[in-house]
Amino acid sequence: MTRAKTLHFLQNYAVLILIALLVVALTLLSDSFLTGRNLLNILNQNAPLAIMAAAMTLVIIVGGFDLSVGAIFAMGSVTSAWLAVNVDPYLGLLLAPFVGLALGYANGLAITVLRVHSFLATIATALIFKGIAVAVSDGRLISARIDDFTWLGRGKFLGVFNSVWVMVLFALVLTFLLTRTTFGRRVFAVGGNEEAAILSGIRTNRIKIAAFAIAGFAAGLASIITTSRVALGQATAGDGMELQAIAAVILGGTSIYGGQGAVWRSLAGVFLLALVNNGFNILGIDPFFRDLTMGLIILAAVGISALGQRR
Amino acid sequence: MSVDALLSVRGIGVRFGDVEVLSGVDLDIRPGEIHGLIGENGAGKSTLGKVLGGYYRATSGKITVGGQLQSSWDTPTALANGVAIMHQELQLVPALTVAQNVFLGLEENVNGILRGTEAARLETLMEQSGLRLDPNARTSSLTIAEQQKIEILRALARKSRVIVMDEPTASLSKSEIDQLHRIMRSLRDEGRSVIYVTHFLNDILEVTDRITVLRNGEKVHTRDTAGETRETLVSAMLGGEKMDTLYPPKSRDHGEVVLSVRDLISPNGTQVDRLEIRGGEIVGLAGLVGAGRSEIARAIIGADPSTGSVEVAGKVLTRRSIAEATEAGIVMVPEDRRGQGLVMSLPVRANISLPHLRALSSGGVMAKVRERALALGLINQLDVRPAIVDGDVSNYSGGNQQKVLIGKWLAGDPRVLILDEPSRGVDVGARETIHREIGRLASQGVAILVISSEIEEVLGLATRVFLVDRGRLVDEIDPDRVSEAEVLAALFNHQGMGDAAE
Numbered sequence: 001m002t003r004a005k006t007l008h009f010l011q012n013y014a015v016l017i018l019i020a021l022l023v024v025a026l027t028l029l030s031d032s033f034l035t036g037r038n039l040l041n042i043l044n045q046n047a048p049l050a051i052m053a054a055a056m057t058l059v060i061i062v063g064g065f066d067l068s069v070g071a072i073f074a075m076g077s078v079t080s081a082w083l084a085v086n087v088d089p090y091l092g093l094l095l096a097p098f099v100g101l102a103l104g105y106a107n108g109l110a111i112t113v114l115r116v117h118s119f120l121a122t123i124a125t126a127l128i129f130k131g132i133a134v135a136v137s138d139g140r141l142i143s144a145r146i147d148d149f150t151w152l153g154r155g156k157f158l159g160v161f162n163s164v165w166v167m168v169l170f171a172l173v174l175t176f177l178l179t180r181t182t183f184g185r186r187v188f189a190v191g192g193n194e195e196a197a198i199l200s201g202i203r204t205n206r207i208k209i210a211a212f213a214i215a216g217f218a219a220g221l222a223s224i225i226t227t228s229r230v231a232l233g234q235a236t237a238g239d240g241m242e243l244q245a246i247a248a249v250i251l252g253g254t255s256i257y258g259g260q261g262a263v264w265r266s267l268a269g270v271f272l273l274a275l276v277n278n279g280f281n282i283l284g285i286d287p288f289f290r291d292l293t294m295g296l297i298i299l300a301a302v303g304i305s306a307l308g309q310r311r
Numbered sequence: 312m313s314v315d316a317l318l319s320v321r322g323i324g325v326r327f328g329d330v331e332v333l334s335g336v337d338l339d340i341r342p343g344e345i346h347g348l349i350g351e352n353g354a355g356k357s358t359l360g361k362v363l364g365g366y367y368r369a370t371s372g373k374i375t376v377g378g379q380l381q382s383s384w385d386t387p388t389a390l391a392n393g394v395a396i397m398h399q400e401l402q403l404v405p406a407l408t409v410a411q412n413v414f415l416g417l418e419e420n421v422n423g424i425l426r427g428t429e430a431a432r433l434e435t436l437m438e439q440s441g442l443r444l445d446p447n448a449r450t451s452s453l454t455i456a457e458q459q460k461i462e463i464l465r466a467l468a469r470k471s472r473v474i475v476m477d478e479p480t481a482s483l484s485k486s487e488i489d490q491l492h493r494i495m496r497s498l499r500d501e502g503r504s505v506i507y508v509t510h511f512l513n514d515i516l517e518v519t520d521r522i523t524v525l526r527n528g529e530k531v532h533t534r535d536t537a538g539e540t541r542e543t544l545v546s547a548m549l550g551g552e553k554m555d556t557l558y559p560p561k562s563r564d565h566g567e568v569v570l571s572v573r574d575l576i577s578p579n580g581t582q583v584d585r586l587e588i589r590g591g592e593i594v595g596l597a598g599l600v601g602a603g604r605s606e607i608a609r610a611i612i613g614a615d616p617s618t619g620s621v622e623v624a625g626k627v628l629t630r631r632s633i634a635e636a637t638e639a640g641i642v643m644v645p646e647d648r649r650g651q652g653l654v655m656s657l658p659v660r661a662n663i664s665l666p667h668l669r670a671l672s673s674g675g676v677m678a679k680v681r682e683r684a685l686a687l688g689l690i691n692q693l694d695v696r697p698a699i700v701d702g703d704v705s706n707y708s709g710g711n712q713q714k715v716l717i718g719k720w721l722a723g724d725p726r727v728l729i730l731d732e733p734s735r736g737v738d739v740g741a742r743e744t745i746h747r748e749i750g751r752l753a754s755q756g757v758a759i760l761v762i763s764s765e766i767e768e769v770l771g772l773a774t775r776v777f778l779v780d781r782g783r784l785v786d787e788i789d790p791d792r793v794s795e796a797e798v799l800a801a802l803f804n805h806q807g808m809g810d811a812a813e
Contacts, residue, residue: 182669201637260656
């Protein structure tokens with residue numbers, strides 16, 4: 001039994017073990033890795049992706065995929081910058097997450113009312129959202145160099161970037177939601193066995209819609225951090241982030257088949273990839289190998305967890 | 312006898328989890344015979360058919376084909392040895408044509424490029440066998456009977472000498488059944504063998520040469536059909552001895568009508584004119600496999616669309632959704648534990664609390680202490696083993712999973728409890744626990760509907776029993792005055808009457 005237990009432990013915490021190994025290796029290989037400045041930068045740079053991955057966890061546990069969060073991010077970027085320039089910077093920051101919430105809600109409706117698989121539905125809505133973002137911005141960059149707008153992405157609180165605070169707070173709220181509330185329990189039940197959930201009197205469509213709405217909200221929240229940091233709204237922002245977010249969730253060990261997973265796992269997934277990236281930078285290795293390495297790591301992590309899922 | 316057998320098995324045993332479905336079965340299939348496999352629901356006839364066809368792996372026993380002992384036996388090996396199986400659910404590719412399906416995997420090709428000769432080859436095959444179909448018709452456009460012909464042609468294309476047919480007549484009309492029987496006879500006359508698994512006694516008496524009767528996973532005997540009648544078969548299927556299971560005492564003291572169903576009609580054949588269950592009453596539904604028992608339950612709870620009225624304690628359900636039924640207090644323990652009952656990725660505790668989340672939370676936040684206390688209480692009450700609140704339910708035995716599934720519904724305050732196969736695949740101990748809890752719930756005034764393919768279980772639990780045939784309640788019986796054999800005979804009779812009417 002001990003061997004089986006060891007294997008189980010490895011599978012369960014594969015992502016943390018990999019992170020620990022990387023931290024040790026990078027510390028030994030470079031003096032500039034284990035510095036407060038470098039670590040804080042990694043957190044700061046990856047906060048928006050981490051926020052999106054945290055919410056993507058809910059979508060994947062409920063048994064779906066959201067390929068539109070990148071496009072919602074673009075919508076958030078464009079609307080927040082446009083509002084900041086033309087109306088009020090604070091309104092821009094405040095409204096963008098709720099634009100995301102509305103778009104995510106629309107995703108949920110499309111999936112449950114039209115009964116389309118979320119994979120397909122969100123490919124379609126991603127194109128629609130992206131199209132609207134291009135139309136709103138007229139295809140141009142919207143410059144928003146206003147202090148009342150850029151404080152969120154550039155400022156610090158207690159010596160730590162605001163973005164990191166937002167990320168931590170958001171992840172804690174989602175963790176609470178998922179592990180301590182009836183909503184969270186229903187999310188696990190719907191993803192684990194939808195038929196059983198229905199027969200237990202759960203309105204499964206509502207749960208799915210809520211999960212997608214939260215993913216949309218997170219994409220909007222992530223977008224204001226990035227947009228305020230770079231002081232630019234653009235319709236190409238967020239390209240490819242949906243796949244990075246999904247990869248991070250799966251890398252963390254959340255089941256791709258739904259029903260199992262945790263928010264902290266997705267954050268760990270994001271930062272595992274971030275550490276690999278950072279290692280390539282500080283060690284000055286040819287970036288040609290970066291994608292190759294990342295791909296191998298994802299494949300290895302997913303392979304390890306698949307070993308344990310042969311029921 | 313085993314010398315000239317085409318296919319013979321010795322000591323075949325099959326276990327699913329901790330349940331023994333078949334044990335120690337010996338069987339010889341001779342060349343050129345139609346061999347019937349019969350038994351009560353759950354006697355193991357279908358399982359044996361699937362083992363012979365290589366679809367299920369036997370846990371013990373030997374399989375010999377043409378005198379050669381087989382070291383492993385799966386579908387490809389079986390096919391290579393001339394044994395084909397025709398499943399109850401046909402295994403065809405709907406988008407391909409008839410000819411493409413028949414020669415699936417046997418296509419003539421040049422370096423992997425198809426020659427497209429399937430239709431022409433099928434013509435020859437149809438010429439030989441006398442089965443006619445349009446080779447270029449799309450499979451999905453054909454009736455079930457026609458699709459079965461494809462399966463038979465497929466077996467012939469692979470030069471099969473033994474064809475296992477698992478309940479092939481379940482969805483056929485009378486004339487289609489006659490046609491299938493003609494095909495079976497012509498296969499036999501060519502020297503091939505057919506293993507015919509069915510629960511239709513008339514069919515088996517009409518067409519087979521020999522019949523093997525199974526009971527509780529064991530073989531009773533194999534005999535020539537010529538000497539058998541319906542009566543001899545029924546008594547062989549039931550056996551002389553009565554199983555000694557203790558059932559909870561039945562209460563005759565019932566309250567008001569709690570569940571009232573009128574003119575319930577669903578597209579999949581349910582037609583219930585009137586069904587009333589009083590508080591504290593246990594009503595049973597007995598019927599043969601495929602008689603539409605579960606469909607009645609699904610229509611009542613709103614899992615399948617239906618018309619008609621369902622009332623709970625005088626309140627008419629208007630939306631006819633599962634959520635509404637659950638709120639009104641009707642709950643159903645479904646027959647398929649894994650598919651519809653439990654969430655395998657959640658622990659025992661979360662499975663039990665799933666229908667009661669609102670009661671176990673305040674302001675949307677789970678009340679963990681109360682949830683654990685509830686789960687622990689039910690685990691003790693039902694004697695779930697291992698008795699771990701956060702146990703991994705996917706690793707539990709069938710009986711303990713079933714206890715968790717039932718415990719899930721004991722926690723609330725159900726007014727109407729529908730149990731579909733409450734003790735299927737469950738060991739004797741768990742069975743008694745489950746029966747005891749059903750009795751206890753009834754004594755608390757819950758209206759209970761029990762559906763089971765084990766007639767004995769329905770008779771033992773219920774105070775009133777309805778016989779079900781083709782989605783209708785055809786007869787009401789008093790379970791204490793009627794024996795299992797009489798019920799079975801009555802069910803076969805209704806089935807026969809239905810056949811004659813067609």
